[in-house]
Amino acid sequence: MIPWRRVAWPLAGLPVLALLAFGLTRDARRVDSPLPGRLAPDFVLETLDGDSVHLTALRGKVVLVNFWASWCLACVAEHDVLVAAQRRWGPEGFQVLGVVYQDTRPNARQWMTERGGDWPTLFDPGSRMAIEYGLFGVPESFLVDRAGRIAFKQIGPVSGDALARMVPPLLAGQTTSETVEHRSPGHVRSSPEFPTAGGERREP
């Protein structure tokens, strides 16, 4: 017979341990985005050159919406990946759209001149589009399939490998209902510890 009195207390502790084990094995920083699989929020935004870009007008292309800022360090390395991707898949219907996050036009213009890249650079007054896309920081990228659905969300700089894996199937017309979210180091939430902090950064 089981000595219930002896085992009662350790048994009572088991649910607590189970709860702790469940909690401690999860990544507290991981936040699952509800966006992948849904239609990409539409926008009409002004470019550096004063034109405007309508996301819906790009339906049929595979679009990479990339949020970045000149004060974002990880965006430096990511930029070269984007240049290469646009050059490689551009003719097949791939389009990078850069959305500038909490930065000034002169900064953005200087950045694009220095580092190259011939895609539209969009301005997002009041971070409206950033909030529509549930942005936490920069860089963050959303890969939109030909049907206008978000197939992939990248938190942190997007890597060439990830694009090489994701873009060709999307170009081939595949749509993924898979909700994929990847993270990589270097993602900045413009936290107060960093010199990018504060509400001072506004359009001059």
Added chain:
Amino acid sequence: MSRDRRSAAVVTIWVALTVLVPAGVAASQAADSAIRDSALDAQVQAVAATLRCPVCQNLSVFDSPSELALSMKQIVREQLAAGASPDDVRSYFVARYGEWILLRPEPKGFNLVVWLLPAIALAVGGFLVVMRARRWLRQGRVPPELEAAPLSDLQTRRERLRHGLQDLDAEAAAGRIATSDHDWLKQRDTAELDRVSEILKRRGRAEAGTSPAPARGAAPAAHLRPAVVWIAGFVVFLGAAALALRSATTPRAAGAPLTGLDVAPPEGGSESPANGPTDPRLAMLEERLRRDSTDHQALLEVGHAYLGMGRLDRAAALSFKAVQLRPRAPETAEAYAHLGMVLANQGEHEVAVQSIDEALLLHPDLPEALLFRGIVSYSLQRYPVAVEAWTRYLQVAPPEADTAHVRGLLETARRLQRP
């Protein structure tokens, strides 16, 4: 560095600040008043206080001074003004950020654990305490003749009670005795068995010499004492839990301080007493500065606090004053580092480098100076300098600093260093 070059650097920094800071001040004040001036304020505050700021650590959208939070507050205001209900506004953000954005998750599904567990724990704990207490009280009523009985009598009695209880169960199982009678008899005999066993146990302990035998007359009191302690402890626990719950669930009043955090009141614009800093330590330091505007230590600390809040204009002014007062004091290194950070934020990278170099001349291992030097060098694409600065930073960083991010950046800088 020569005296001339040093003063040249100070002049450059000064010029840069006088040009850049007023613009920032004007912009932030305009934004502040725009947010303040509305009849919707209370409702906006109520909703914004339930949303988590995506770019901060543990601040609500209402409390956060960050630009993104300001934009979110604006969206909350617009939607409420357009007739949306607070729940509609919350759903709007949940659809974009997930349930993470809610500071108080919906009480459904797995989240219910958070609501139910405390109640269950209290109920189970209370039940156990009551059971214990009842047993002690029952044992406390030991008849004096039982206490005085010889050991052998007690042992015999215990055996008899045990057998009696077994027989009782057998009788009940055979259906020869009514269930209610069985229960009543069993309860009575079990209680007596407990009492006898307890006395025997105590005598056994007394004989082994581990504890003195209790005085006979004092027996009930000795039994009652642990019960009283348990119950008193439980009541104290309940009270503490109730207090903690109340303070944890009461929404923070506008401008009230956040415990342990140097955070500005969300819309506090100037140093006027009504809008001034509400953090007690910061308030104390500000007071010291009002009495003596040359209090170097206070200048440094308040500058640091404002930097942490992202109020760069104020941080720059105070740090610059600290530099002017004692340009060569080792502790001024911190002020130079802060200035460097403000300047870098304004895009003045070259002047920022000068300021940070000043800091490192005065204090070669100042962690924040090393961190900022790395950041500025990185954005100037001087990767070897960034690698060197961050490597040293990681060696001297205070243990509580979150260095994971810097490690990540250092990796990238190392990769970029080699063409």
